[in-house]
Amino acid sequence: MLTAIDENNKIINLLELDRKELTGKFYCPSCHSELLIKNGQIKVLHFAHKSLKSCNLWLENESDQHLGLKKILYEWFKKTDKVEIERYLPELNQRPDLLVNGKIAIEIQCSHLSIKRLKERTENYKAHGFKVLWLMGKDLWLAEQVTELQKNLVYFSENRGFFYWELDFQRKKLRLKSLIHEDLRGRIICLQEEIPFGKGRLIAHLRLPYLAQKLVKIPTFKDSKLSSFIRQQLYYQSPKWMKIQEKYYQKGENLLTKKFEGPYIAPLGLNLLENFTDEMTITTFTQIDQNVKLYYENFLINFQRNSLEMLYPPRFYAIMGKQKKEK
Ligand SMILES: [Zn+2]
Structure with missing residues (x-):
């Protein structure tokens, strides 16, 4: 996690601070247990629970990929839009990775989760007037066939049909897979476009499937x-x-x-x-x-x-x- 509260109950965002500014003790905004400051393999400074047992908002400590992607997308959004990191939404009891312009929840999904849990979280966002965008880390990229979990993460627009977002942390690219089709063997046929991290306005890229555009075809x-x-x-x-x-x-x-x-x-x-x-x-x-x-x-x-x-x-x-x- 990249946010915590300090001894004065002030919210600390690690992406907006220098290491030397970090003094005193830090606590989880949800379970209030004390947190450790860590430096992952890819050098993203972050907080981690000593024990996750009593925390109902953080189920696991995040991977380097997840922390790194969160940092990159935060900085990318920040150039043009209002973005909050790990903002706790009490009426939902949820904490999206990023909240853009107060109404778009960005979830960077790097590991498997149950379809039941995914449905609950999605419905919860929708019921409270938020739009949720799931962007998928490596383990959830589309491979040869679409899994049941992936079907539940697919979006739809009139201009792009079924589409899916992937984040490539190593190659530093956002990937749109659209016009997703299957043949009788269950194999995927789709269009693939990549946008280098940091280029242009991120929220505009994420809207692309809904915009009027030149006819795409395969x-x-x-x-x-x-x-x-x-x-x-x-x-x-x-x-x-x-x-x-x-x-x-x-x-x-x-x-x-x-x-x-x-x-x-x-x-x-x-x-x-x-x-x-x-x-x-x-x-x-x-x-x-x-x-x-x-x-x-x-x-x-x-x-x-x-x-x-x-x-x-x-x-x-x-x-x-x-x-x-x-x-
Ligand atoms: Zn906690």
């Missing part, structure tokens, strides 16, 4: 080995594919005899095969308030009409859908 690809992949999955009795095959059987169809032609890529959470059995599964996305079903429907209309050479944002499919109705 070319698709054909998966010529999809049929043999599916055969293999069924041979090894993969639960996911067994379930889909069962639905096909109920309709008098069989996945093994189906010919897979053309790209099978769909927006995150939309399973093209299950949809063809008329059972559209809508995954719950904790950070998303919009109903993404319309996006899925518009996408499917386009998917069935065209050969799907490109992937576009929701706005594109919405306009295409409207044009069709007017004709």
Whole structure:
């Protein structure tokens, strides 16, 4: 942690002080136990609990990555906006890493947390009128497939579809992954953009997915080995594919005899095969308030009409859908 209270009950922010100004004892603003001053491997001066047993706000001592990122983002925001670090919000009993302009909570998430806890924290922010932005450290970067936890950290906009924020502490970059799609194997297809730490106005970068902008798109690809992949999955009795095959059987169809032609890529959470059995599964996305079903429907209309050479944002499919109705 980078803040504490001193013996006079004054809040101390380590990022705004010199080491020599630090005298006396320091205490946790939450549990009031005495804190130690430490210097991590990457030389970010910070406070740490002697024992976390009695503290209900700090569950663990933070990693160097977390402390370093917090410091960098604090300084980046500070150039252009009002930013508070580890500001305790009593009505929520929460303490966001950073609070920007009094209403945007920034959570730098560097380690795994339970989906239940994530949902509680997110709902708590929303219920009190705060917007919460989760920016992910290395352990939570998107890899080949999207995990259940990551689905709950994904955002949505009409111009960028599903998107996700990553922080690269080593390479000093903020990364936006947008237009997130999955193929039938569950692999991710997305756009990736990087912004060097400290460049421009951070809050403006974080708003980018919501702004009017040039149409983005991703070319698709054909998966010529999809049929043999599916055969293999069924041979090894993969639960996911067994379930889909069962639905096909109920309709008098069989996945093994189906010919897979053309790209099978769909927006995150939309399973093209299950949809063809008329059972559209809508995954719950904790950070998303919009109903993404319309996006899925518009996408499917386009998917069935065209050969799907490109992937576009929701706005594109919405306009295409409207044009069709007017004709
Ligand atoms: Zn404490």
